[in-house]
Amino acid sequence: MKYCSCLIFLIYGKIKEINKIKEIKLIKPMAQDYTKEQLWEIFEKLPSDLKQAIFSEETAAYISDICLRNKVGGNKISEVARYTGRVLMGILSIEEFQKILTSQLKLEEDVAKNVFYEINRYIFNPVKDSLAALTQAPVTPAPVTPTTPTPAPPTKEEIPKTTPTKPAGRDVYREPIE
Numbered sequence: 001m002k003y004c005s006c007l008i009f010l011i012y013g014k015i016k017e018i019n020k021i022k023e024i025k026l027i028k029p030m031a032q033d034y035t036k037e038q039l040w041e042i043f044e045k046l047p048s049d050l051k052q053a054i055f056s057e058e059t060a061a062y063i064s065d066i067c068l069r070n071k072v073g074g075n076k077i078s079e080v081a082r083y084t085g086r087v088l089m090g091i092l093s094i095e096e097f098q099k100i101l102t103s104q105l106k107l108e109e110d111v112a113k114n115v116f117y118e119i120n121r122y123i124f125n126p127v128k129d130s131l132a133a134l135t136q137a138p139v140t141p142a143p144v145t146p147t148t149p150t151p152a153p154p155t156k157e158e159i160p161k162t163t164p165t166k167p168a169g170r171d172v173y174r175e176p177i178e
Contacts, residue, residue: 042089047130054088066118070111079105090134
């Protein structure tokens with residue numbers, strides 16, 4: 001009976017973990033892992049600046065420096081690099097990148113924020129236009145609404161100027177000059 005309750009606890013823990021993973025929205029529906037052929041197909045369709053960013057030594061150096069500066073070590077550096085590559089390939093959205101850093105890589109919240117901020121600044125920001133083009137939803141034409149003619153601006157009417165007339169008699173409100 002003791003082993004049964006432990007097994008139920010483990011299964012329940014895994015179910016909670018799976019439910020957390022399901023909350024993460026991906027740009028393209030994907031299995032957890034792509035085959036090499038699928039990744040190459042996706043890679044070949046990318047713009048040249050994203051291709052260059054993926055295999056750039058500068059990108060690798062940035063990831064390594066960022067992780068070491070934030071005390072992320074071991075296998076987690078390669079995992080950060082893998083998820084960074086998935087963002088650059090358009091498989092994963094930038095918005096979900098930080099969630100993955102905390103949920104799957106188990107980084108502390110402040111460390112994950114710092115890593116995300118620096119990777120976003122040094123790696124994603126230089127290619128943000130290409131990334132935006134990858135993540136944009138297909139544009140549907142806006143419904144055509146009939147336009148009403150705009151009314152013409154009002155014209156100025158000439159108002160005749162009236163000249164003040166002098167009163168016929170003496171002005172009682174006026175003080176006499178001394």
